[in-house]
Amino acid sequence: MAQGLSSSSISTESSPRPVAVIDIGATSIRMAIAEIHQDDVRTLDTLVQSVDLGREAFDDRRLSRKSIEKTASVLKQYQRVLQEYGITSPADVRVVATSAVREVSNRLAFIDRIFVATGLEVEALEEAEVNRITYMGVMPHLMNQKKLADSKSVVVEVGGGSTELLVIRGGNVLHSQSYRLGSLRLLKTLETGRLTPLRRRSILESHIKRTLVQIAEQVNPDQKIQLVAIGGDIRFAAHRLLENWDGVSLAKLPTKDLANLTDQVLKLDEDEIVRQFGASFIEAETLVPALLAYTMLARHFELQHLYVCETNLRDGLLHDMAVGGSWTTEFRNQSVRSAVSLGRKFDFDEMHARNVAELSRKLYDQLQDDHQLDSRYEVILYLAALLHEIGMLINVRSNHKHALYVIRNSDLFGLSKIELLQVGLVARYYRRASPQSSHPEYGLLPREERVAVSKLASLLRLAIALADTRSGRIREIECEREGKRLVINVPGVEDVSLEQIAMRQNAGLFRDVFGMPVLLRSGK
Template sequence: MSKLKASPPTEHPISTVPPGTVRTVAVIDIGATSIRMAIAEIQPNGEFRTLDTLVQSVELGREAFDNRRLSRHSIERSASVLKRYKRVLREYGVTSPKDVRVVATTAVREAINRLAFADRIYVATGFNVDPIDEAEVSRITYMGVMPHLRAHPELADGKSIVVEVGGGNTEMLIVRGGNVLHSQSFRLGSLRLVKTLEGVRASAPRRRAMLESHIRRTVLQITDAIKNDTAIHLIALGGDMRFAAHQLLDDWDGNSLALLPTAKLEKLTEKLLSLNEDAIVKRYNASFIEAETVGPALLSYTLLAKHFELTNIHVCDTNLRDGLLHDMAVGGTWTADFRNQIVRSALSLGRKFNFDESHARNVAELARKLFDQLRGEHGLDDRHEVLLFVAALLHEIGMMVNVRSNHKHALYLIRYSELFGLSRDELLQVGLVARYHRRAYPQPAHEAYGTLPQSERVMVSKLAAMLRLAIALDDTRSGRVREIRCVIESKRLVINVPGLDDVSLEQVAMRENSGFFRDTFGLPVLLRAGKLE
């Protein structure tokens, strides 16, 4: 817990990246209490090695959580810190914007002048600040923590609750057998807890009771999200728990998954809560903001562990910056495993609305095949294939609300759902693709569509046009059309259906549903039975 920290080089195995020269990159995390930077080398063999980490205390959360506005002083303080970081990056030879990713979490995201903040940082440093939402934080956390979980087979027995108590929010993933069962963000953070006690004149026991009351409400919310049907493991992330592990475990190397007895954590928490901030700063070489927040953060972990009657807590050294570095190392692509987690989450949502799962899966698979075979026409990347697949799975969930306007209700339900791995922007895009699976073509006056930039409007139209073709191919809802072969012939798209001699029903549906594709891609569509010659 220091103001400026340089860590030893650390190697992290990740998915293989294309061979090439070593690439030096950096990630910067603008949080509620500090601005942190990690500099790393991405190796040709698919590993990254951390070269340096820097931390500077900047209390953005104190203002954002109080009045939802960042002061001019705080903005300039942040710009000053980032200017210094940029000078350090030049010393490491990092000068290209593509080699630096800057993200902001809860504090900046909740500030009403977040755009002014981002603009000022850009003017001062050239850095583009990305205020990532809870879904993106969950995705990045998943990428950082899963290698640790896979390295410990004993955690496969039961559910792992991965929790990080940050300055503004508590992030949670529920993982079982390598699969994410649930992800959620709670408005419980160490700095928020400190803010609840500001101006309160009360004895130490009374202040402690107030903290516990706030924390227990969130613990109950977490409990509601977890079925008590198997053993539970608690995996704690965050600097506060790493600090506790270093204090209590003499043999922890700081990299492996540590096993921390709950009883020991409780005693340390009691000691920290009994000390004032000045004493914590002096005894533990902490910054003042760290001294303020470490007690409430550790109390949150302790009460969560005690609620589930856990004798030990696993402490993981990974952090948001590790996940960001993993993301940069794979070029921002979604791995097959991560894609599967998104699809699992979409299927779970569909089942909540009693969707026709067989039809939805058939349409999704056909949409995927259309996407793959028409890459030369649509020019989209693999992320968009996932968005199309999810939209295809969920395009009829609005039927439970209203059959006549089910496409409009599908947009609403998807847009405001919690799908693991998809950001709010991506959920909107999926919702719009599902919204245009039938009836009207996109119009500027339609909800949300007209506010999209042109590139996203075109992307939504391309995906929705392909979705309509996939729906027509399964018009009988029998799943009899499984394989397709697409070719461009005489300025038209010909979809051949191998193995079927009669596709007359599907041809009728295709004539009714292919107009959007024709208008988007400039290609009429012909559906043809029989094998491709």
């Protein structure tokens, strides 16, 4: 996520801030320690400890007490290292877990036990968050290569439990998805006794091909495809096949060389891989299925070479900490593009939707002192404004309820399930009933999130009233307080009588939430 970082966006402090991120994965727990400077993030140290969470998670859907305690023990060791670096504040440490923890039935018990043992809060990253961090991490590399910047790039990471896919063209995300194809899941298919190398390869290829078919449907090779591979296994291969790779810039790896290496490791067991290639046992375990998957991807798209990127999840998390966890402008733009694409699928009135969204944004900005929400909620409001009529194609009468359903079950780029729910609820309350505790989705939210949804929905209703004529004639507004009421002035528009009628109908929720009636006034 290095893109867009500057001295002003990272930190205003003159002295470096030491921070750390810990990634609890399927086969290892990795920690990166870094300093956040005014103009960059500098990694100081990295640590890795092997664990076997993935096998239990994907076989039994549950983590054993032994594995949980092993994880706690590793994290305690890491805490001692953190103390040596002077990192003691919880705000300076972010601990995340991926699919091995996210998918187990006792995930909450795992998270609670780690907190009791270490005081560390473990965040089980959703697929959308992983995609967001991956995108922001890989984009600087893509944009620095003209060939990649101008073409369609398929960014792929084959992990222990899943394969993450991003399709990017010209800096825009065309598609993002997670597939249940991981190296540990693939290894599980081989647990049928002793197999010949040929039979072993055949079984792995048959499972990989199923996912390849799905990926091919999403990629749509309407132009030249470039494959960008990330992940520890492909980096291992690149370091052994490319003598002069600096490990930082994008590496151009010939497909035939990768295929030859894959052929070699397919004939070896883990001990032999360790001896012949100098791999760790962690690397040796997942190397075979991962490299085969990358090779088959490159061959499927008939590529002479693929690119290998050094970026990883921890790099992205460190840069996320550097910008304070806020959503960057580039991420916001990608989410908006994703919402517009979804709206077009449902034949929405795009001009009207964009006008309502822009008016919502202006209301949000000018009423900051009243709603006191952070910048993340501006994105939530903007997306809800774009999609508030998306349910019209399904049923006009209850379109607001259908909007909630469609948005909740969509794949808006980079948004988690809770964020999709927030967008859906704001859109759901653009008309008719105000938010009620008896409404299932709304009533289950924590109070802070309920209040935020109510505030955003009230702003959306004001924006819809301003755009009531659907002509787009109101584009600029000026909000001011007059006594105990909010006055919205519309400069350059003499007759706002129709909008005033709509405002009287729509301003009730705003009055209930903020305690202010609303007056709409023309700017003569």
